[in-house]
Amino acid sequence: MAPRLNFDELVQDERVHRKIYTEAEVFDAEMEQIFERTWVFVGHESEVAASGDYKTITIGTQPAIMTRDEDGGINVLMNRCMHRGSTICQEQRGNSSYFRCWYHGWTYTNRGELVGLPYAAGYGKSFDRSKFSLVRARVGIYRGLVFASLNPEVQEVAEHLARAKYYIDLFMDLSPEGEIDARCGTHKYGYDGNWKFQMENGVDGYHPNFVHQSFFEIQGKQLGRKVMKLFTEESAYQTKDLGNGHSILDMAPQRKLRRPVNNILRGSTSQASIDSYMESLIRRYGDERTSEILGASNVNLAVFPNLLIIGIQFRNVIPVSVNRSDVYLTPTTLKGVPEEINVARLRAHEAFYGSAGGGAPDDVEMFNRCTAGLRVKGAEWLELSRGMEREHTGEDGSPVAHITDELPQRAFYRQWRNLMCGAAANVTELRPRPAAALD
Amino acid sequence: MSSLSRQQAEEILFEEARILDDRRYDEWFAMLTDDAIYWVPCNGEGLDPNREISLVYDDHARLRDRIDRLGSGVAHAQSPPSKTCRLISNVQIEQTSGDAAGITSAFFLYELRHARQRIFAGRYHHRLRFEDGRWKIASKKAVLINNDEVIDNLTFIV
Numbered sequence: 312m313a314p315r316l317n318f319d320e321l322v323q324d325e326r327v328h329r330k331i332y333t334e335a336e337v338f339d340a341e342m343e344q345i346f347e348r349t350w351v352f353v354g355h356e357s358e359v360a361a362s363g364d365y366k367t368i369t370i371g372t373q374p375a376i377m378t379r380d381e382d383g384g385i386n387v388l389m390n391r392c393m394h395r396g397s398t399i400c401q402e403q404r405g406n407s408s409y410f411r412c413w414y415h416g417w418t419y420t421n422r423g424e425l426v427g428l429p430y431a432a433g434y435g436k437s438f439d440r441s442k443f444s445l446v447r448a449r450v451g452i453y454r455g456l457v458f459a460s461l462n463p464e465v466q467e468v469a470e471h472l473a474r475a476k477y478y479i480d481l482f483m484d485l486s487p488e489g490e491i492d493a494r495c496g497t498h499k500y501g502y503d504g505n506w507k508f509q510m511e512n513g514v515d516g517y518h519p520n521f522v523h524q525s526f527f528e529i530q531g532k533q534l535g536r537k538v539m540k541l542f543t544e545e546s547a548y549q550t551k552d553l554g555n556g557h558s559i560l561d562m563a564p565q566r567k568l569r570r571p572v573n574n575i576l577r578g579s580t581s582q583a584s585i586d587s588y589m590e591s592l593i594r595r596y597g598d599e600r601t602s603e604i605l606g607a608s609n610v611n612l613a614v615f616p617n618l619l620i621i622g623i624q625f626r627n628v629i630p631v632s633v634n635r636s637d638v639y640l641t642p643t644t645l646k647g648v649p650e651e652i653n654v655a656r657l658r659a660h661e662a663f664y665g666s667a668g669g670g671a672p673d674d675v676e677m678f679n680r681c682t683a684g685l686r687v688k689g690a691e692w693l694e695l696s697r698g699m700e701r702e703h704t705g706e707d708g709s710p711v712a713h714i715t716d717e718l719p720q721r722a723f724y725r726q727w728r729n730l731m732c733g734a735a736a737n738v739t740e741l742r743p744r745p746a747a748a749l750d
Numbered sequence: 751m752s753s754l755s756r757q758q759a760e761e762i763l764f765e766e767a768r769i770l771d772d773r774r775y776d777e778w779f780a781m782l783t784d785d786a787i788y789w790v791p792c793n794g795e796g797l798d799p800n801r802e803i804s805l806v807y808d809d810h811a812r813l814r815d816r817i818d819r820l821g822s823g824v825a826h827a828q829s830p831p832s833k834t835c836r837l838i839s840n841v842q843i844e845q846t847s848g849d850a851a852g853i854t855s856a857f858f859l860y861e862l863r864h865a866r867q868r869i870f871a872g873r874y875h876h877r878l879r880f881e882d883g884r885w886k887i888a889s890k891k892a893v894l895i896n897n898d899e900v901i902d903n904l905t906f907i908v
Contacts, residue, residue, distance in 0.1 A: 403898065495801060495802050495803045496792055496793035496794075496802050496803045497792075497793065497803070498792060498803060498805070499898075499899060499900045499901065500900060500901060500902055500903070501900040501901075501902050502902055503902075522826065524822075524824045525819045525822040525823075525824045525825045525826075526819065528819075528822065529815045529818060529819055533815075637900050642803050650800070654800045657799075657800070657802075657803055657804075657807075658807065660803065661803065661804055661805075661806065661807055662812065665792065665803070665805050665904075666805055666901040666902065666903060666904040666905075667790060667805045667806045667904040667905055667908075669815070669816065669819055672827035672903050672904075672905045673825065673826040673827050675827065675902065675903065676826040676827045676829075676903075677826070679864070
């Protein structure tokens, strides 16, 4: 048998080995060491708004069901009958208080208790049905975002989110009620490539001018200014390491109060709606906080390991196999704003995102090309050193670098290495780099 | 002029199919009215584009942008472009009056790109309007049967 790969050597500070994208052994270890040990994003509370609502999800590659029970609680139950292993829920979403396995009729509540056991006499008196509840994942909720964990020892979700919380708050506070809805459906696309390509790309400020040139040219024409300057050396935008593998493209520094609104709405909304929206924000949060919040209206936030918050969407990156990934984009609407504002958000999202959008499919094309290119064996490493020399500590204590720098990817892979090498899932600060080896 | 016959409807749909398969997008654009909508719903039939996300919900201006972008030479998801061949059948006139008509049809669409062939199927809903002496497309809604599933790339015009 070939010797097991040494994950510590495959991921170094300034580069990663191609095998982390191509080897099934790495993928299997990721499912155990990362997706079974830390918090995994599974959805938003509003997707199961009413009692009995459910949607099927995955934790890594494992099927599960997110349910809203009759007491209003959110449960994450593994989609596996405790009898002979069949999945018990076949629909993507729906409403039901019970789930029946149609193989032999075992029936569970939406909290996972086994309540229906056909012809129970056959099991004898000592059979204890309370031992046959569905396997439950831990549930952690932050500002309506639902995370699940298969690790009973995992730290609290708020602690896991570290400095990403500040940006999640901004995203939610774009609503004058501080709440968003995720009930307009989901864009689903996939690609023949490793799940990490999408996580890297979502916070990559170096690629836009090349991958999205065609979109920026059209957008520039509409806005009457050069969009591409924002992703050159002259840009004041930053990358920021938010701890625990999370990071952001921080596009707030240059923002003024008005422009971000126009940016979301792209000229398609009446001034009356914009004014009314702005007034309600200022009434709720005051001028200064409103400015800060509007700066978040164009975020690219990565939450390790599988969540991206980009534009108006939650993006759930779903690993399928070492070279196949699915990506679910769920757009959000804001509570407490004129309907026109939310319609404009949907239209702005569609322009760029989804399988037919003007931007995201071009990213996906690059992931497919990377998969093809990484079959080459003569070159073993992928370079992530951009901006290492100009990385510094920002105002809030976070490591920051230029927008085009590969700081977010380095932050992601430090956390990756920590978990893959067996560190506890509650590691908050990162250990020092090991000496580079393996060529 | 009289109301639209099924033969006339088929001629328009077949002509459109041929133009799209040839990627003669400017010619397709000329088949549309100035207030045309091109709609590809997501997650089902498409009931209300203002409350549901769509795969595509383009008005005339956005459609122009879409076509310009596809022709830019740097729309990577269409570089190389998709080769398509679509068959349209089961054409039914839903409603027709003097200068407006609604047609539904079923389609099969084969797509080839990067040596991989995919099959799409669904229903088209066309609304036509008689303008400037000919029938023009006022709206086209393409309901794919797999629009609630993972679709890797749908950047060609359905």
